[in-house]
Amino acid sequence: MSLEQKIMTELKAAMIAKNEGALRSLRAIKAAILLAKTSEGSKGDLTEDDETKLLQKLVKQRRDSLDIFLQQNRPDLAEKEKEELEVIEKFLPKQLSPEELKAEVAAIIASTGASSPADMGKVMGVATKQLAGKADGKAISALVKELLAK
Incomplete structure (x- = not known):
């Protein structure tokens, strides 16, 4: 099952559960996949390596935003980034200790x-x-x- 198919399955489950944090995260992943597939120079399909790089990029963006929000004393926005980070990390390979x-x-x-x-x-x-x-x-x-x- 490709990443895109997994995302769509999870997206449907999140819609049914009315989980706003998961919906935001999954929609961000879906948008990033579509952008990558339709960008100039892409072959149309993403390899597993491309998918991993894409997810890592999204995780890095969330971590950077989380750091900024914590520095600026914005716990409300930091919490949203934390939720999205947890959802996106579920699709990455297990991290090394x-x-x-x-x-x-x-x-x-x-x-x-x-x-x-x-x-x-x-x-x-x-x-x-x-x-x-x-x-x-x-x-x-x-x-x-x-x-x-x-």
């Missing part, structure tokens, strides 16, 4: 032969490909910096 992420990044550093912070670009290139959808880019970057600084 901090321990699993550290083990993965350490293995990548060992395989690339990186030894200093100057090698960060080499490590990040491999890490972002291998861990796509499984971990946040900021978390990967921070961990790579920390491990290479040792």
